[in-house]
Amino acid sequence: MVSFLDFEKPIAELEGRIEGLRQMSTDNDAKVADEVLKLEARANQMVRSIYSKLSPWQKTQVARHPDRPHFENYIEELFVDYTELAGDRCFGDDVAILGGLAEFRGRSVVVIGHEKGSDTASRVAHNFGMARPEGYRKAVRLMDLANRFGLPVITLVDTAGAYPGIDAEERGQAEAIARSIECCLRLEVPLIAVIVGEGGSGGAVALASGNKVIMMEHSIYSVISPEGCASILWHSSENAQAAASALKLTAQDLLELEVVDQVIEEPAGGAHRDRAQTIESVGDAIERALESLSELDGAQLKTHRREKFLTIGGLNSV
Amino acid sequence: MNWLSNFIRPRIRAVFKKKDSSQDAWLQCPKCNENIFRKDYVEAQRVCPHCDHHGRIGSQERFDALFDNATYTESELPRAPDDPLKFRDKKKYTDRLKEARAKTQKVDAMAVAQGPIGGIETVVAVQDFAFMGGSMGLAIGAAIVVAAKQAIAENAPMVLFSAAGGARMQEGILSLMQMPKTTVAIDMLRDAGLPYIVVLTDPTTGGVTASYAMLGDINMAEPNALIGFAGPRVIENTIGEKLPEGFQRAEYLRDHGMVDMVVHRRALKETLARTLRLLLNRRATDQSEETRESEDNLTASEQSAAS
Numbered sequence: 001m002v003s004f005l006d007f008e009k010p011i012a013e014l015e016g017r018i019e020g021l022r023q024m025s026t027d028n029d030a031k032v033a034d035e036v037l038k039l040e041a042r043a044n045q046m047v048r049s050i051y052s053k054l055s056p057w058q059k060t061q062v063a064r065h066p067d068r069p070h071f072e073n074y075i076e077e078l079f080v081d082y083t084e085l086a087g088d089r090c091f092g093d094d095v096a097i098l099g100g101l102a103e104f105r106g107r108s109v110v111v112i113g114h115e116k117g118s119d120t121a122s123r124v125a126h127n128f129g130m131a132r133p134e135g136y137r138k139a140v141r142l143m144d145l146a147n148r149f150g151l152p153v154i155t156l157v158d159t160a161g162a163y164p165g166i167d168a169e170e171r172g173q174a175e176a177i178a179r180s181i182e183c184c185l186r187l188e189v190p191l192i193a194v195i196v197g198e199g200g201s202g203g204a205v206a207l208a209s210g211n212k213v214i215m216m217e218h219s220i221y222s223v224i225s226p227e228g229c230a231s232i233l234w235h236s237s238e239n240a241q242a243a244a245s246a247l248k249l250t251a252q253d254l255l256e257l258e259v260v261d262q263v264i265e266e267p268a269g270g271a272h273r274d275r276a277q278t279i280e281s282v283g284d285a286i287e288r289a290l291e292s293l294s295e296l297d298g299a300q301l302k303t304h305r306r307e308k309f310l311t312i313g314g315l316n317s318v
Numbered sequence: 319m320n321w322l323s324n325f326i327r328p329r330i331r332a333v334f335k336k337k338d339s340s341q342d343a344w345l346q347c348p349k350c351n352e353n354i355f356r357k358d359y360v361e362a363q364r365v366c367p368h369c370d371h372h373g374r375i376g377s378q379e380r381f382d383a384l385f386d387n388a389t390y391t392e393s394e395l396p397r398a399p400d401d402p403l404k405f406r407d408k409k410k411y412t413d414r415l416k417e418a419r420a421k422t423q424k425v426d427a428m429a430v431a432q433g434p435i436g437g438i439e440t441v442v443a444v445q446d447f448a449f450m451g452g453s454m455g456l457a458i459g460a461a462i463v464v465a466a467k468q469a470i471a472e473n474a475p476m477v478l479f480s481a482a483g484g485a486r487m488q489e490g491i492l493s494l495m496q497m498p499k500t501t502v503a504i505d506m507l508r509d510a511g512l513p514y515i516v517v518l519t520d521p522t523t524g525g526v527t528a529s530y531a532m533l534g535d536i537n538m539a540e541p542n543a544l545i546g547f548a549g550p551r552v553i554e555n556t557i558g559e560k561l562p563e564g565f566q567r568a569e570y571l572r573d574h575g576m577v578d579m580v581v582h583r584r585a586l587k588e589t590l591a592r593t594l595r596l597l598l599n600r601r602a603t604d605q606s607e608e609t610r611e612s613e614d615n616l617t618a619s620e621q622s623a624a625s
């Protein structure tokens with residue numbers, strides 16, 4: 001059962017009608033089959049048309065879609081022998097961020113990502129992908145491990161942001177994020193970051209300061225959520241649509257601003273309509289990105305990353 | 319008060335005459351509500367004489383108080399593009415910039431200067447809360463890179479005073495990208511083997527804390543400064559309860575291991591000079607002796623805040 005977003009209502013109606021017709025036709029009713037085919041063509045056309053002109057706010061909703069593939073789906077389909085590693089060796093294990101060793105298309109890697117969960121119980125368990133300091137410190141630990149053993153790091157970013165709670169502040173949320181960014185930037189192995197859903201502020205950049213930063217077609221990456229921005233600048237979260245547009249948070253905007261290197265096309269109707277195809281295209285993009293960096297040695301990889309972030313916005317060079 | 323009166327008074331007086339003559343001679347402390355003679359307040363680097371409340375202080379006053387004999391050279395900073403996203407909320411970002419520039423006579427929220435602190439040539443970057451809440455955008459990132467490069471070229475340590483609510487929303491993703499960018503600058507300092515000391519002042523939150531402000535080799539904080547990642551209101555809205563007294567204040571961060579010390583503003587120059595001297599393995603000079611003497615004149619409460 002697909003969950004529909006508000007702007008997908010016409011699609012939902014049409015698909016409902018198709019489903020109804022299918023159930024009505026008892027045997028090989030050629031007339032009904034013909035009608036179903038026609039309606040299916042119309043539905044496909046409608047999906048394409050709606051998804052070709054999504055507004056930034058609609059893209060935000062797609063990026064947060066509950067059926068969108070998330071970390072565990074990518075692990076299952078793209079990685080072999082995934083061996084999860086837990087804990088920050090300081091305080092605990094935060095499962096809002098998961099990570100471990102794995103084989104990716106013939107090479108060993110370290111893969112790290114936010115996990116939002118897939119049903120109510122697992123969403124609560126993963127704190128909706130909003131990490132505490134332990135999550136970022138675990139990420140640092142795993143990145144250091146990758147660095148020591150010369151393994152590429154792949155990160156899958158999908159978070160509304162770092163968790164804003166008393167315990168998180170008490171244990172140094174800001175410092176944990178800062179150290180995670182620092183760790184990304186010091187690595188002498190390739191770091192490929194893919195924004196697969198929501199790239200929420202510091203909690204995202206902590207895992208996304210990579211050699212290649214790739215976004216999904218309907219993912220978002222922003223300094224603040226549209227709702228948060230609206231409540232501060234418009235003094236009402238009802239202006240989230242306007243804020244989403246003003247913030248320039250879509251993959252297409254970020255490609256134009258040269259903040260991301262590549263945008264991965266999603267299936268018609270978004271990643272959640274064809275998870276297998278989505279995950280496969282993400283795998284291909286990661287593989288190509290790794291290949292494009294294969295000529296660089298450790299020091300060059302670090303310099304490559306430094307130059308990338310020093311020159312964003314076009315003001316300073318190395 | 320010795321070094322302050324000896325070295326700084328003429329300069330402060332000039333500032334006082336130029337900018338403050340039209341204002342009331344008295345003002346009220348926002349914390350204890352006591353009346354303070356404005357001239358005393360400015361001379362005390364905007365610390366309330368009654369309750370030690372540390373008011374916000376601009377970059378010029380900071381430089382004057384920090385560098386020996388108030389001698390320093392301000393660095394020229396690259397001019398960031400205004401309004402790269404054509405951002406508009408209720409107001410145009412370009413109008414907000416115009417207002418901030420008119421109010422502060424500054425181009426953006428960060429100033430960089432170089433001069434001696436206790437005889438040690440130092441590059442100092444100061445974030446000015448008065449300019450759009452000190453918020454971090456392209457201009458801040460560029461200024462920190464300039465400061466770090468200057469420190470490396472001059473083989474000088476770098477001291478940074480942070481003060482900001484966080485990233486500048488009107489620069490969207492480009493403001494977020496200042497987190498890795500400034501982190502690269504700090505990393506370059508480290509590779510050059512140069513000290514980087516952060517003084518966290520009120521308030522330091524959001525992406526600023528979660529990047530360059532928490533990455534000091536040594537982190538100092540001013541008394542009672544609000545320091546954190548998430549703002550108190552965001553946390554209250556998330557957890558649905560009032561926050562405990564003193565939460566996210568400088569002393570709380572020290573108690574939780576996030577800053578090395580809480581330093582009274584009047585003891586800051588001496589503390590910085592001493593720390594730099596020890597880190598760089600230099601011995602006290604006449605210049606640093608003079609600042610050390612000023613420490614002896616601190617009141618008991620100031621001493622304890624500085625310890």
Ligand SMILES: [Zn+2]
Nearest residue numbers: 347350366369
């Ligand atoms: Zn007071």
